[in-house]
Amino acid sequence: MLRIGIQALGTLEWELSQLKQPPGTRFQIQPHLLANAEAGKIALQAGAVDIIVSDWLWVSAMRESGMALSFYPYSSASGALMVAADSPIHTLADLKGKRLGIAGGALDKNWLLLQAAAKQQHIDLSSGVEKTFAAPPLISEQIKQGRVDAVLTYWHFAAKLEAQGYRQIIDGKGLLKAIGVTETIPFLGFVFKQSWADSHKAVLSDFFKASSLAKNQLCTDAAAWHNIQPLTKETDPAILKILRQRYCEGIVVSWGAGEQQAAARLYPLLGVSGQQPEAGSPSLQPGTFWAAE
DSSP states (O other), rough: OOEEEEEEOOHHHHHHHHHOOOOTTOOEEEEEESSSHHHHHHHHHHOOOSSSEEEEHHHHHHHHTTEEEEEEEEEOOEEEEEOTTTOOOGGGGGGGGEEEEEEOOOHHHHHHHHHHHHTTTTTTTTTSSEEEEOOOOHHHHHHHSSSSSSSEEEHHHHHHHHTOOEEEEEEEEHHHHHHHHSSSSEEEEEEEEEHHHHHHHHHHHHHHHHHHHHHHHHHOOOHHHHHHHHTTTOOOHHHHHHHHHHHTTTTOOOOOOHHHHHHHHHHHHHHTTTTEETTTTOOOOOTTBBHHH
16 A cells, blocks of 8 residues: 655646546555645654655755655756736846845745746845745745735646746746756656665555556646546636646656765755755755655
8 A cells, every 4th residue: 555645736636536446556546635735744654654746955955864765756847936917027137126035944845946046147146135935835835916026936826827828937947947957857756765765665665657648648748637627726728738748757767876966966065965955955865765776
């Protein structure tokens, strides 16, 4: 039995709803609904679930603090910096003196990436920018109501804003390039305890294969996508179209030594250490990325 933590308003539920288990499959899924990302992290650490979706930055930080978690890529879809269509903001430098809404907390991967990219341009976002941290739906409402000038949010919320006429300044892939990373690095992945994975290698292998097939089906079969539309909580054809486009762009095409080495080079630049941002953070922890062999 695979106990999988599923975030409310997340995209994993889309995939699991289409996941098929061929004869001989060595797993059954037991979904556990979670309120948010933090609830998932707590559930995994407490042993209430076996797998959640999170990022490898957190996995490495947790390994550094003594908990041996591992990561297997789920999606390379990335968040984005969004503004109103008529906004005077066109570059990262234009954020100075503005109000920025940030989905998640101060250690959210998108925020760490944005700060690192800004530093490459000698822009300090730690001061001179009024920052608001909140859940993605609240951040979307903030910009719609004019309470913030720009939002840095998760990919599917950015896609919805884009379909509603908001303009993208830069996305996660663009931020990576601004830092000097040309490889496509999937930040989101399945996260689990290494000790559990070591004793469930066959089950994990079957699950990863079924997960990949489900994702591909959603991107190639219009009927499959139609079936999961109620889970998106959207009915607007324009929003549904761009949601599917961005979701499918996030399919992980390559995950090998090149991408993993690029992630290791990137990690110190983001200043994540023991779950606290600090200068000169140590290297990406060995074992962060799951290897079945």
